[in-house]
Amino acid sequence: MISDLIYLLTGTFIFLGVATGIGQAIAWRFDPNDTNPTVQNLNARINAWWMMVIVLGAAFLIGQGAVIFLFAFLSFSALREFMTLTTKNRVDHWSLLLAFFVALPGQYYLIWINWYGLYSIFIPVYVFLLLPIFTVLKGEEKDFLIRISETQYALMICVFCASHVPALLTLDIPGFEGRNILMIAWLVIVVQISDVLQYVWGKLLGKHKIAPRISPSKTWEGFIGGVLSATLIGTALFWITPFSPIYAFLMALACTLMGFFGGLVMSAIKRDRGIKDWGHLISGHGGFIDRLDSVVFAAPIFFHLTRYAWAA
Amino acid sequence: MSLTKRLNGLSPARDTLAGLPNAEFSRQGSDMTDQSPLYRRLAARAFGWGIQMAAHIVTAVRADWHGCEPIDNQRVYFANHTSNADLPMIWAVLPPQIRRKVRPVAAADYWLKNPLRAFIGKDVLNAVLIDRRPEARAEGENPMQDILDALSEGASLIIFPEGLRNMTEEKLMPLKAGIYNMGAAMPDLELVPVWIENLNKIMPKGEVVPVPLICTVTFGAPMYVGEGEDKDTFLARATQALLETDPDYRRPSRSLPREGATA
Numbered sequence: 001m002i003s004d005l006i007y008l009l010t011g012t013f014i015f016l017g018v019a020t021g022i023g024q025a026i027a028w029r030f031d032p033n034d035t036n037p038t039v040q041n042l043n044a045r046i047n048a049w050w051m052m053v054i055v056l057g058a059a060f061l062i063g064q065g066a067v068i069f070l071f072a073f074l075s076f077s078a079l080r081e082f083m084t085l086t087t088k089n090r091v092d093h094w095s096l097l098l099a100f101f102v103a104l105p106g107q108y109y110l111i112w113i114n115w116y117g118l119y120s121i122f123i124p125v126y127v128f129l130l131l132p133i134f135t136v137l138k139g140e141e142k143d144f145l146i147r148i149s150e151t152q153y154a155l156m157i158c159v160f161c162a163s164h165v166p167a168l169l170t171l172d173i174p175g176f177e178g179r180n181i182l183m184i185a186w187l188v189i190v191v192q193i194s195d196v197l198q199y200v201w202g203k204l205l206g207k208h209k210i211a212p213r214i215s216p217s218k219t220w221e222g223f224i225g226g227v228l229s230a231t232l233i234g235t236a237l238f239w240i241t242p243f244s245p246i247y248a249f250l251m252a253l254a255c256t257l258m259g260f261f262g263g264l265v266m267s268a269i270k271r272d273r274g275i276k277d278w279g280h281l282i283s284g285h286g287g288f289i290d291r292l293d294s295v296v297f298a299a300p301i302f303f304h305l306t307r308y309a310w311a312a
Numbered sequence: 313m314s315l316t317k318r319l320n321g322l323s324p325a326r327d328t329l330a331g332l333p334n335a336e337f338s339r340q341g342s343d344m345t346d347q348s349p350l351y352r353r354l355a356a357r358a359f360g361w362g363i364q365m366a367a368h369i370v371t372a373v374r375a376d377w378h379g380c381e382p383i384d385n386q387r388v389y390f391a392n393h394t395s396n397a398d399l400p401m402i403w404a405v406l407p408p409q410i411r412r413k414v415r416p417v418a419a420a421d422y423w424l425k426n427p428l429r430a431f432i433g434k435d436v437l438n439a440v441l442i443d444r445r446p447e448a449r450a451e452g453e454n455p456m457q458d459i460l461d462a463l464s465e466g467a468s469l470i471i472f473p474e475g476l477r478n479m480t481e482e483k484l485m486p487l488k489a490g491i492y493n494m495g496a497a498m499p500d501l502e503l504v505p506v507w508i509e510n511l512n513k514i515m516p517k518g519e520v521v522p523v524p525l526i527c528t529v530t531f532g533a534p535m536y537v538g539e540g541e542d543k544d545t546f547l548a549r550a551t552q553a554l555l556e557t558d559p560d561y562r563r564p565s566r567s568l569p570r571e572g573a574t575a
Contacts (some may be wrong), residue, residue, distance in 0.1 A: 262453050
């Protein structure tokens with residue numbers, strides 16, 4: 001598995017090297033005075049990609065524990081961004097603390113000990129029922145449904161769904177033992193390259209907007225071009241998955257479609273709250289959720305399709 | 313005074329000095345830590361760094377320089393006040409060369425209460441400590457004088473013009489006159505409104521454990537006390553400027569989710 005991982009990382013570095021070269025060439029040719037925000041943003045994004053690939057690659061090489069810890073940290077950062085925007089009351093303080101410091105570590109601990117029966121219902125059942133009980137005991141009814149719903153949705157997206165990426169490590173697939181980290185790499189590559197290619201196709205050919213009110217940058221040209229080309233890349237990478245090329249194609253299609261619509265859903269939330277980005281910590285991209293939204297929507301579907309059809 | 317003149321009014325000597333590696337010299341003279349022993353100064357440095365890191369780790373605090381640039385002009389930053397963590401937040405987002413010269417105006421009765429607070433207040437934050445209790449002040453002592461002295465030494469200040477932490481449902485409580493007195497005494501002084509978002513939710517009064525939410529510190533456009541402008545007119549203007557610095561003010565108004573749902 002390690003050799004496959006090295007191939008993947010090398011390939012990704014070459015890809016990023018080419019992207020950096022193109023980005024710098026565009027800046028040199030069209031924006032010599034560093035004044036064009038689109039060019040600036042493009043290069044900031046490429047630079048942030050180096051960082052993200054290095055961190056993720058390092059976690060993959062270290063192994064299972066590092067991957068789980070990394071995604072727990074990503075969940076924390078995403079939850080912090082999401083909870084910043086939810087409706088809260090002063091009395092919700094301890095409910096929010098429970099969400100951050102009990103629900104989140106609890107979910108990742110359950111994945112660490114590989115307790116499928118509990119981690120797949122912990123947040124949708126136990127937290128869903130117990131957290132509102134805790135909240136109601138504080139005796140404040142104003143905006144109650146909004147408060148508990150938004151908190152639960154934040155936990156579902158940022159913790160439950162995100163945790164299905166490292167949960168792939170727990171799947172027991174005959175003939176694929178010890179190689180589960182490659183499935184995570186495949187999922188992340190396919191979904192993220194789809195985002196990148198949607199951006200590229202959209203910038204090159206984009207004319208017809210899909211949902212102008214929700215996301216003015218998403219076009220039919222970008223969507224179709226991005227999803228198809230990313231799906232083909234996912235198919236070409238079938239050798240790191242347990243899937244045959246035809247199934248790799250279908251899985252990649254499911255993941256890129258989920259990723260696209262995930263981005264759309266999260267955009268609608270941003271639009272409603274009057275913000276452009278979820279955060280500011282990933283230079284050029286915005287916040288953690290801006291980068292994770294598509295992965296988060298694709299991960300549980302990918303996890304369950306794989307588990308249903310391939311796991312022992 | 314014209315705007316160009318105001319912009320040119322920033323002292324070139326100070327700016328040049330701030331860019332040099334030995335910018336430390338620029339704080340000598342106005343800084344009370346100068347008299348304290350080396351270990352105390354080092355401890356203050358380390359503690360200041362710790363406060364800043366904690367602010368970044370817990371709240372991922374960020375600055376939005378909306379109405380002005382983070383440059384080293386002499387300024388009074390005036391901010392809304394909902395939590396004891398307000399000051400560390402502003403402090404954490406100021407660039408180091410500004411932070412070294414900025415002095416918060418704070419309550420002596422709070423910051424001198426025990427040795428730890430006194431260390432943080434005096435050594436770490438280099439605060440201008442003002443006693444809020446008239447009975448504790450000497451006869452004829454004017455608390456405003458310490459502030460004006462600090463200003464005439466060239467320090468920038470951070471003040472919370474509401475006077476107390478705002479525990480009400482209102483966005484702001486009435487502003488006290490101090491900010492007006494400073495601006496009236498020094499017409500070129502940049503008075504910069506600062507809005508600190510979310511802190512009352514991160515750590516409501518009486519709670520000890522902070523909820524990790526993102527705190528945004530927004531800096532508005534500098535304002536000045538106009539020639540002959542009276543106190544109430546100015547304070548109304550300052551209140552409005554502060555409210556408009558709140559990013560919520562610029563966001564499209566939220567739709568009402570509960571339309572038709574009223575019982």
